[in-house]
Amino acid sequence: MSAQLSRLRELMGDPLLVPIQKGRSMTPTARALALRGPLRAALMTLGSVIQSELGFDPWNDKRVFRIAACDTALSTICEPLIASIAKHAGTQIQVSLNAVDPGLIGRQMEEGVFDLLIDSSRGVPLGMRCTALRTDEFVMAQRKGHPRGSEPLTLDGYCELNHLVVSPERESFRGYMDEYLRSAGMSRKIYLTVPTAGMVPGILMSTDLVCTMPRMLTQSQNDAIETFELPFESEPLQLMMAWHPRDDADAAILWLRQLAQSPAAPQASSSDTK
Structure with missing residues (x-):
């Protein structure tokens, strides 16, 4: 661990971790904290690339889907979506459904906190891929x-x-x-x-x-x-489904997007036809 940390310190030109005055614990420097978001995003991108190569089997693979949704979507789109996931996937699948925080959602999508966002067209952060799910007056x-x-x-x-x-x-x-x-x-x-x-x-x-x-x-x-x-x-209100571009080819998230768009069971792995 010390050799790896030394290499990182040399590469970044920063100590990254410094000892706390009392005790033997370490605390991250400002530079380390600033790198946390970009590194998390890079790891998420790497994970998506690996996932696209491996494919996705909803009946046997283990996966946690993290979805953020606005209040309207929680009761009109997410309820049937959860029912569809339960119908078309095995018990290894877990879903975390969360309310949207308008002030944080942009950063959260960038950092990979959520796999999918369902919100009004006004609520979708810049730079996200998106498709319309439902329109209402x-x-x-x-x-x-x-x-x-x-x-x-x-x-x-x-x-x-x-x-x-x-x-x-x-x-x-x-x-x-x-x-x-x-x-x-x-x-x-x-x-x-x-x-x-x-x-x-x-x-x-x-x-x-x-x-x-x-x-x-x-x-x-x-x-x-x-x-x-x-x-x-x-x-009119236009409810959109949005995801980060790094997840375009993630087979599991592609499966989830297909399920959100249709009550029918999607293919386990296929290309995105936007």
Whole structure:
């Protein structure tokens, strides 16, 4: 170990590890910490190259898949994806499903923390490979029996309502829709923010708040919640699947990507046809 460390120190022009004053432990230098991310990425690339040569057998190979997904994707895409993995793979496969941290996801994808990202087109970091999985329109949801009634929305009426917004960022009292309202010289009152869409139905049913959300998230609540077309033009939500370019040929991640795109079983190993 000491000979290898000496060679690394000479190569890098830095001690890399230095002794702690008390005890016999070592601590990394700033240079060593700076190298951690690039070295991890290089090792991930090497692993992907080896994996592409070996192929992937989902019934017998051992693999941990690490997926980051936005809140909408967790309940609409990831649930059936997990069911498909369970159906088309053996018990050696493990899956770690994680919420997206918008402030960290770019670095995490670069460092290989996650194999796959499922997020809106706005949330995909630059430099990632990606493909569209699903598109949906935004609607405004309210409880049945809401004092507003069931008339079509007007822009003024929409802005006068008390809004609930789903945001993973703490105290973020704004959402995508506020950009469109601002361009029209309008604004709305955001009364409440919550971290997950799973909280929305219960809050809507017990208050007079309204929520602008993808239509797909309201379909299981048709008995208690009604939806309305927005009174302004807005871009649809496009859910994307993204991965790092180094994983293009990784047979296991290719299998996972194929499974995310289709409910049918993918081939165990094949070329990516983007």
